Amino acid sequence: MKRLKKKKQNAGFGVNENGASTREQDYGRKQKLAEIHQALISDPVDIETLRRTAASKGGLLTDELRRKVWPKLLNINVYDLPHKPGRNVREDHKDYNQVVLDVRRSMKRFPKGMPALERTVLQDQLIDIILQVLKRNPQLHYYQGYHDVAVTLLLVAGERMAIAMLDTLSKFHLRDFMDPTMDSTKHILNYLMPILEQVDPELHDFMIRSEVGTIFALSWLITWYGHVLSEFKHTLRLYDFFLASHPLMPIYLAATIVLHREKEVKQTECDMAMVHHLLSRIPQDLPYDLLIAQSLQLFSQYPPSLLAKRAALQSRKSLSISTFHAFQLSTLHQRPDSVLQRLTKAQGSTTSRHASQRSGLEAALPGGRGQLWGKGNRMVKMAVWGLSATLGAAVFAVAQTAMDWGPDMLLQLF
Amino acid sequence: MNCISREETCTDGTWLHGLTAVDWEGLFRGKHRECSDSSGTFRERSDFTVSQSGDDPAQAHSRFPGSARLGPAAAPRPVCRCVCVCVCGMAVSGSSVEFPGSLTSSSLPPPRTRIFKIIVIGDSGVGKTCLTYRFCAGKFPEKTEATIGVDFRERLVDIDGESIKIQLWDTAGQERFRKSMVQHYYRNVHAVVFVYDVTNAASFRSLPAWIEECKQHALGTEVPRILVGNKCDLQDSVQVGTDVAQQFADAHSMPLFETSAKNPNSPGGGSCGNSDHVEAIFMTVAHKLKSQKPLVLSQPPGGSGGTINLSRVMNDRGEGNTGWGCSSC
Numbered sequence: 001m002k003r004l005k006k007k008k009q010n011a012g013f014g015v016n017e018n019g020a021s022t023r024e025q026d027y028g029r030k031q032k033l034a035e036i037h038q039a040l041i042s043d044p045v046d047i048e049t050l051r052r053t054a055a056s057k058g059g060l061l062t063d064e065l066r067r068k069v070w071p072k073l074l075n076i077n078v079y080d081l082p083h084k085p086g087r088n089v090r091e092d093h094k095d096y097n098q099v100v101l102d103v104r105r106s107m108k109r110f111p112k113g114m115p116a117l118e119r120t121v122l123q124d125q126l127i128d129i130i131l132q133v134l135k136r137n138p139q140l141h142y143y144q145g146y147h148d149v150a151v152t153l154l155l156v157a158g159e160r161m162a163i164a165m166l167d168t169l170s171k172f173h174l175r176d177f178m179d180p181t182m183d184s185t186k187h188i189l190n191y192l193m194p195i196l197e198q199v200d201p202e203l204h205d206f207m208i209r210s211e212v213g214t215i216f217a218l219s220w221l222i223t224w225y226g227h228v229l230s231e232f233k234h235t236l237r238l239y240d241f242f243l244a245s246h247p248l249m250p251i252y253l254a255a256t257i258v259l260h261r262e263k264e265v266k267q268t269e270c271d272m273a274m275v276h277h278l279l280s281r282i283p284q285d286l287p288y289d290l291l292i293a294q295s296l297q298l299f300s301q302y303p304p305s306l307l308a309k310r311a312a313l314q315s316r317k318s319l320s321i322s323t324f325h326a327f328q329l330s331t332l333h334q335r336p337d338s339v340l341q342r343l344t345k346a347q348g349s350t351t352s353r354h355a356s357q358r359s360g361l362e363a364a365l366p367g368g369r370g371q372l373w374g375k376g377n378r379m380v381k382m383a384v385w386g387l388s389a390t391l392g393a394a395v396f397a398v399a400q401t402a403m404d405w406g407p408d409m410l411l412q413l414f
Numbered sequence: 415m416n417c418i419s420r421e422e423t424c425t426d427g428t429w430l431h432g433l434t435a436v437d438w439e440g441l442f443r444g445k446h447r448e449c450s451d452s453s454g455t456f457r458e459r460s461d462f463t464v465s466q467s468g469d470d471p472a473q474a475h476s477r478f479p480g481s482a483r484l485g486p487a488a489a490p491r492p493v494c495r496c497v498c499v500c501v502c503g504m505a506v507s508g509s510s511v512e513f514p515g516s517l518t519s520s521s522l523p524p525p526r527t528r529i530f531k532i533i534v535i536g537d538s539g540v541g542k543t544c545l546t547y548r549f550c551a552g553k554f555p556e557k558t559e560a561t562i563g564v565d566f567r568e569r570l571v572d573i574d575g576e577s578i579k580i581q582l583w584d585t586a587g588q589e590r591f592r593k594s595m596v597q598h599y600y601r602n603v604h605a606v607v608f609v610y611d612v613t614n615a616a617s618f619r620s621l622p623a624w625i626e627e628c629k630q631h632a633l634g635t636e637v638p639r640i641l642v643g644n645k646c647d648l649q650d651s652v653q654v655g656t657d658v659a660q661q662f663a664d665a666h667s668m669p670l671f672e673t674s675a676k677n678p679n680s681p682g683g684g685s686c687g688n689s690d691h692v693e694a695i696f697m698t699v700a701h702k703l704k705s706q707k708p709l710v711l712s713q714p715p716g717g718s719g720g721t722i723n724l725s726r727v728m729n730d731r732g733e734g735n736t737g738w739g740c741s742s743c
C-alpha cells in the first residue's frame with residue numbers, strides 16, 4: 001500500500017520512468033528542492049541555478065515551485081503584478097472573435113475531471129488575459145496556438161501572474177510568431193533541417209526528398225508543444241525547460257525528436273503526406289529527460305549562430321533571437337521574494353499590497369492535475385478563507401473544485 | 415494547360431449531362447430525384463489525425479480503427495464542368511504500414527492504391543475539421559481544437575471496384591497561417607472543397623478571398639471544386655440563404671452542397687435517402703476524380719518506401735504548379 005502511494009507520487013512528477021530506485025530518487029529530489037530553495041533566497045537570485053534545475057532531470061518538480069521559479073526566469077516581480085483585466089478588455093479588439101473561438105474549443109487543455117462550470121470560468125479568464133496582453137502591446141498579433149501557451153500559464157500560476165508572464169514571453173520568446181505574418185515563424189522553422197543535416201545527413205536527405213517541409217513542427221514551436229501533448233505534466237516539464245532556455249530551443253527539441261525517431265522515419269514511404277503524418281504525431285511516451293539533455297547538447301554543439309552561417313539563415317532578423325541576450329542579462333539582478341515583498345510594502349501602495357494578497361491566493365488556486373489532494377488541502381482552504389469580498393462566487397467555485405481535483409502543493413517538502 | 419471552360423462543357427461519360435448546379439443542390443436536398451448510382455461501397459474506414467492534436471477531436475492521440483460501415487454511398491453523378499482535366503500527380507503507393515485498418519494491411523492487398531488529395535479551405539470555425547473528421551471517422555467529433563498549420567485525414571474507399579485513398583487536407587483558417595505556411599500543401603492537390611458556415615455571413619463573404627487564394631496557387635477552375643455550406647442543423651440561425659449561395663456557386667461554376675457535419679441526416683442537413691450526406695459530398699468528389707483519366711501518374715520523389723512507378727513522372731518538384739494541366743486538351 002505504501003509502495004503504491006509512493007509510485008503514484010512519483011508518476012506525478014514525471015520522473016521515475018524506468019523504475020529506478022526510489023530511495024535514490026528521493027535523495028536526488030530532496031537535494032534538488034534544497035538547491036532551488038537556496039537559489040530563490042540568494043540575493044540576487046541565483047538565476048543560473050534556477051535555469052539549470054529547470055532543464056535538468058524532472059524539471060521544476062511541482063507547481064508550487066513553478067509559481068516561484070517561473071516568474072524569476074522571466075524577471076517578474078510577483079508583488080507587482082498587472083491588475084485583473086477590466087470588463088472593457090473585450091471591447092473592440094480585432095482578434096476578439098478568433099480568440100473566443102479558439103478558447104471555447106480548447107476544452108482538452110483543462111484537467112479531465114474539471115466540472116464545466118469551473119472550466120468556463122477559467123476559459124473566460126483565458127480570453128481576458130490574452131486580450132489584455134494584446135491590448136498592452138498593439139504591435140503583437142494573435143495567432144492560433146497562442147491560447148495553448150496562455151492556458152498553461154493560467155493553470156499553473158493564476159490570472160494575474162499569467163498576464164505578467166504571457167506579456168514577457170510575447171515580447172521575447174514568442175515575439176517572432178506575433179508578427180502580422182508568419183514569415184518570421186517560417187524563418188525560425190528553417191533552423192530545423194540544418195540541425196538534422198549536421199547530425200544525420202542521411203535522414204536529412206530522406207526528408208528533403210520526401211518534401212515534407214517543416215510544418216509538422218509548427219504547432220510544436222509556437223505552442224511549446226502545449227497543443228500536441230495530452231499529458232499536462234509533460235507540457236509542464238517542457239515549459240520549465242523552455243522558460244529557462246534560448247528561444248530557439250523548441251526547434252532543437254524538434255530536431256531531437258525527429259532524430260529519436262530516425263528509424264521509423266526512414267522506414268516510411270518517402271512521401272510528403274506519409275512523413276508529415278508520421279512526424280506530426282508525437283508519441284506520447286517520449287523520454288523527455290533524455291531528449292532535453294540531447295537538445296542541450298545539440299545546442300552547444302551547433303549553436304544558432306553556426307547554423308545560421310552554414311545554412312545562410314542570417315538574412316532575416318529574428319527579434320526573439322536578437323533580444324535574447326539583453327533579456328537574459330536583465331534577469332541577473334533580481335531580488336529574492338522576501339526582499340521584494342518588503343520593498344513593495346515599504347512603498348506603501350495599497351494597490352500593490354492588495355495585489356500581493358491576491359496573487360498569493362490565485363497562486364494557490366489552480367494547481368497540478370491528477371494528484372490526490374492530500375496535505376495541501378488546508379492551504380487551499382486558508383486561501384479561500386482569505387478571499388476578499390470582491391472576488392465573486394465563481395472564483396470560490398474554482399477554489400472548491402481545486403480541492404476536488406487537487407493542486408499538488410507538496411508542502412511537506414518544505 | 416488550357417482547359418475547357420464551363421460553356422464548353424463536355425462529359426466523360428461518368429458525370430451526368432445537363433444537370434445544372436441547381437440540380438446538384440436539389441439532389442441533395444431531396445427536391446429533385448435520383449441520388450445517383452453509387453458505386454461507393456465502403457469496405458473500411460481509417461482515420462488518423464496528423465497533428466497530434468490538433469484536431470483530432472475526441473481522442474487526441476488515438477487512432478480510430480475502421481468502423482467497417484458497409485453499404486452504398488449516395489454518390490451522385492454531378493455535372494461535368496470541365497472534363498478535359500488530367501489529374502496529375504496522383505501518388506501510387508504500394509505500402510501502407512502507416513494506416514492501420516487500411517485495406518493494404520488487410521487481406522485484400524491491392525497492388526497499388528491511388529490517392530486523391532482534396533484540400534479543404536474556408537474561414538476559421540466553419541467546421542472544416544468536423545467535416546473531414548465526419549467523413550474519415552464516421553462521426554461528429556465531440557471536441558475539436560484550432561487547427562494549427564495543416565492536418566490530414568485519410569480514408570480508403572472502394573469506387574467501382576477500385577480501392578482509392580481519399581486524403582483530406584484540413585487547413586488552418588486563420589489568415590496569417592496561410593500566406594507563408596499552407597502554400598506547400600496546395601501542391602499536387604486534386605480537388606478543392608470550399609467551406610462556409612450558413613450561420614455566419616462573414617464566412618460566406620470570405621469566399622472570394624479563398625477562391626483567389628486557390629488561383630494564386632495555380633489551382634484554376636479545371637480542378638474540381640465544390641462549395642459546402644455547413645451547420646445546416648442550426649436552422650434557426652441561418653444567415654446565408656440557399657438562393658444567395660446557389661447564385662454564388664453558379665457564378666463560380668461550382669456545385670453547392672448544404673449540410674451539417676453534426677447531423678448530416680437531419681432535414682436541414684439535406685439528406686439523400688438514409689445515407690450520410692457528408693459522405694456523399696466527398697464521395698461525389700472522389701467519383702469525379704476517378705472519372706478523370708489519370709494520364710500521368712507520379713510517384714513520390716525518391717520512392718524508397720516501396721512505391722511503384724507506373725509511368726513517367728511529370729512532377730517537377732519544388733514547383734507548385736505541377737500537374738493540373740492537361741496536355742491533351
Ligand SMILES: Nc1nc2c(ncn2[C@@H]2O[C@H](COP(=O)(O)OP(=O)(O)O)[C@@H](O)[C@H]2O)c(=O)[nH]1
Nearest residue numbers: 538539540541542543544558587645674675676
Ligand atoms: N451545430 C453545428 N456545429 C458545428 C458543425 N460543424 C462544426 N461545428 C462546430 O463549429 C466549431 C468549429 O468547428 P471546426 O471543425 O473546429 O472548424 P474549423 O476551424 O473550420 O476546422 C466547433 O465548435 C464545432 O463543434 C455543424 O455541422 N453543426
Ligand SMILES: [Mg+2]
Nearest residue numbers: 542543560561
Ligand atoms: Mg480546423
